[in-house]
Amino acid sequence: MLSFNPDEVRIPNNHFIGGIAVEGGEAIDVMRPSDAVLYASVPNASHDLVDQAVENAWRAFKESGWANRSPRDRAKAMKRWANLIEQDVTTLAQLESVGSTRPISATVNWDIPFCAEGIRFYAEYADKCGGDVIPTQDDHLGMTITEPFGVVGAIAPWNFPLVMASWKVAPAIAAGNAVVLKPSEMTPFSVVRLAELAVEAGIPPGIFNVIQGDGLVGDTLARHPLISKVTFTGSTRTGALVMTACAQSGTKPVTLELGGKSPQLVFNDIKDIDKVARRISGAITTNSGQVCVAGSRLLVQAGVAEQLIERISSVFEEQVAQSTWENNATLSPIISLKEADRIDTVVRKTVEEGASLFTGGCMVGGTDSSAFYKPTILTNVNMEMDAVRNEIFGPVLCVETFETDEEALQLASHPSYGLSAGVHTADLNRAMRMVKSLDAGTVWVNRYGRSWDFAIPTGGFKSSGIGKDLGRQAYEANRRTKSVLIDFSE
Numbered sequence: 001m002l003s004f005n006p007d008e009v010r011i012p013n014n015h016f017i018g019g020i021a022v023e024g025g026e027a028i029d030v031m032r033p034s035d036a037v038l039y040a041s042v043p044n045a046s047h048d049l050v051d052q053a054v055e056n057a058w059r060a061f062k063e064s065g066w067a068n069r070s071p072r073d074r075a076k077a078m079k080r081w082a083n084l085i086e087q088d089v090t091t092l093a094q095l096e097s098v099g100s101t102r103p104i105s106a107t108v109n110w111d112i113p114f115c116a117e118g119i120r121f122y123a124e125y126a127d128k129c130g131g132d133v134i135p136t137q138d139d140h141l142g143m144t145i146t147e148p149f150g151v152v153g154a155i156a157p158w159n160f161p162l163v164m165a166s167w168k169v170a171p172a173i174a175a176g177n178a179v180v181l182k183p184s185e186m187t188p189f190s191v192v193r194l195a196e197l198a199v200e201a202g203i204p205p206g207i208f209n210v211i212q213g214d215g216l217v218g219d220t221l222a223r224h225p226l227i228s229k230v231t232f233t234g235s236t237r238t239g240a241l242v243m244t245a246c247a248q249s250g251t252k253p254v255t256l257e258l259g260g261k262s263p264q265l266v267f268n269d270i271k272d273i274d275k276v277a278r279r280i281s282g283a284i285t286t287n288s289g290q291v292c293v294a295g296s297r298l299l300v301q302a303g304v305a306e307q308l309i310e311r312i313s314s315v316f317e318e319q320v321a322q323s324t325w326e327n328n329a330t331l332s333p334i335i336s337l338k339e340a341d342r343i344d345t346v347v348r349k350t351v352e353e354g355a356s357l358f359t360g361g362c363m364v365g366g367t368d369s370s371a372f373y374k375p376t377i378l379t380n381v382n383m384e385m386d387a388v389r390n391e392i393f394g395p396v397l398c399v400e401t402f403e404t405d406e407e408a409l410q411l412a413s414h415p416s417y418g419l420s421a422g423v424h425t426a427d428l429n430r431a432m433r434m435v436k437s438l439d440a441g442t443v444w445v446n447r448y449g450r451s452w453d454f455a456i457p458t459g460g461f462k463s464s465g466i467g468k469d470l471g472r473q474a475y476e477a478n479r480r481t482k483s484v485l486i487d488f489s490e
C-alpha cells in the first residue's frame with residue numbers, strides 16, 4: 001500500500017548552495033495540484049543569491065578536483081548517488097507526489113528508478129567518450145581533446161520534476177561540469193533532496209546546486225557571465241527567451257527541449273485494435289497529457305476510425321482520479337486550477353469553431369478540487385482550430401481521418417512543431433516510409449513513448465527545440481572540443 005498522508009511529508013524548502021541548505025528570498029506559496037491546498041512556500045532568490053550560487057559552483061569546478069578526477073572515479077561517485085536515490089525511494093517518491101502531478105504508484109515505480117538508472121547511464125559515459133586522433137602530416141600529430149564547459153545552468157519544468165532535472169544534471173556532472181539548477185517554482189522541492197544525496201554520495205559540495213525562484217531567476221541564471229552553457233525544458237515561448245538571453249550574454253551554447261503537437265498515425269492493417277487503443281490512450285492520458293511528447297493528434301485511416309475511437313473512449317473510463325498520494329490514483333491532476341481552466345477554455349472554443357465533442361470536455365466531478373480534467377476526444381477538427389494547432393498540455397485528443405498514406409503525411413505535418421510521432425501499422429515497408437517522411441525528432445513504430453533505453457536521444461525539430469536530451473548526444477553536448485596540432489619535425 002503506497003498511500004501516505006501529505007501533511008506528514010518533510011519539505012526541504014530552501015536553496016542548496018555549496019552543499020548546504022541556504023535560506024533567503026521572498027516566499028512564494030506552493031500549491032498541491034491534487035487538492036489546491038497551499039502546503040509550503042519557496043524562497044525567491046535575489047539577483048545576489050543567484051550570483052552567490054553561480055560563483056560557488058565556479059569555485060567548486062575550479063577547486064574541488066571534480067573535473068580533473070579520473071573519469072572512472074567520477075563514475076563511481078555517480079553510481080553511489082544512483083544507489084542512494086534507490087534506497088531513498090520512499091522519501092523521494094512522496095516528496096515528488098505530494099506537490100506535483102505524479103501519482104505515488106508512478107513515482108515509486110517509474111520516476112525515481114528512472115532517475116537513478118539515468119544517472120548510472122551517464123556515469124558510464126564518463127570514461128567512454130574522448131577525442132580523436134586526426135590524420136595529418138607525418139611529422140605532426142593532430143587531435144581533439146574534450147573538456148567540461150565549467151558551470152552549466154539548467155532550467156527545469158514542473159511536469160516530471162525529478163526526471164527532467166536528472167536528464168540535465170546527470171550528463172553535465174558526469175562530463176565534469178558543475179551545475180546550478182532552477183526547478184519550476186510550482187514543483188521546487190524534490191530536486192533539493194536529489195542534490196543532498198549527491199553530496200552524500202561523494203560528489204563534491206558545490207558541484208550540484210539548486211536555486212529556487214521564478215522565471216526572472218531563470219533569466220538571471222542564463223545571463224550570468226560564469227554560466228558557460230544552458231539547458232532548458234519548457235514552453236517554446238520561454239525557450240526563445242532563454243535562447244535570446246544566451247545570445248546576449250556571451251553566445252552560450254544552449255539545449256532546448258520545447259513544445260510539441262505530436263501525431264499518432266493508425267492504419268487499417270493494425271492487428272489488435274484493443275492494444276492500439278490502449279497505446280493511443282496512454283500517449284495522451286499519461287500525466288494527463290502534461291508531457292511534451294503527448295500524442296495529442298490521432299490520425300486514423302477511415303476503415304478503423306469508428307471502432308478505434310469507441311475503444312479509446314472506453315479505455316479513458318478506466319482512469320482513476322484521486323489525489324496523487326492515494327495508492328490507486330492513475331489520472332494526474334492538472335498542475336493548477338488556472339491551467340485546468342485554460343484547457344477547458346481551449347476545448348470549448350474549439351467546439352464553438354465547429355469541432356464535435358466525442359467524450360470528456362469538463363472537469364472530473366467528485367474529487368477534492370476541480371483540477372482533474374476528463375480525458376477528452378474532439379472529432380471533426382482541422383489544423384486551423386486552436387486545439388489542433390497549439391499545445392494544450394492536457395488530456396485532449398484531436399482526431400482526424402484519412403484514406404491514403406499521402407493524406408496521412410499531409411495531416412501529420414505541423415506548421416511549427418516537430419517533436420515526435422507514432423506510427424501504428426503491421427506493414428513494415430509503410431512504417432519505414434513514414435519514418436523517413438515524418439518531420440519529427442523521434443518516431444515510435446508500434447509503440448508510443450520512451451523506453452528504459454537511455455541511449456536513445458530525445459529532442460525536437462523546428463520550434464520543438466535544439467539539441468538532444470539523453471543518449472550520447474547529451475553527454476557530448478556537455479563537453480567542448482579543443483583541437484591540438486603538434487609539430488614534432490624538429
Ligand code: NDP
Nearest residue numbers: 156157183184185214215218219234235238258259292393
Ligand atoms: P515555462 O516554459 O514558462 O517554464 C519552464 C521553466 O522556465 C520554469 O522553471 C520557469 O520558471 C522558467 N522560466 C520562465 N520564464 C523564464 C525566462 N524568461 N528565462 C528563464 N527561465 C524562465 O513553462 P510553464 O511551466 O509556465 O508552462 C507553460 C506551458 O509550457 C505549458 O502549458 C506547456 O505547454 C509548456 N511546457 C512544456 C514542457 C515540455 O516538457 N516541453 C514542460 C513544461 C511546460 P517559473 O516556473 O518560475 O515560470
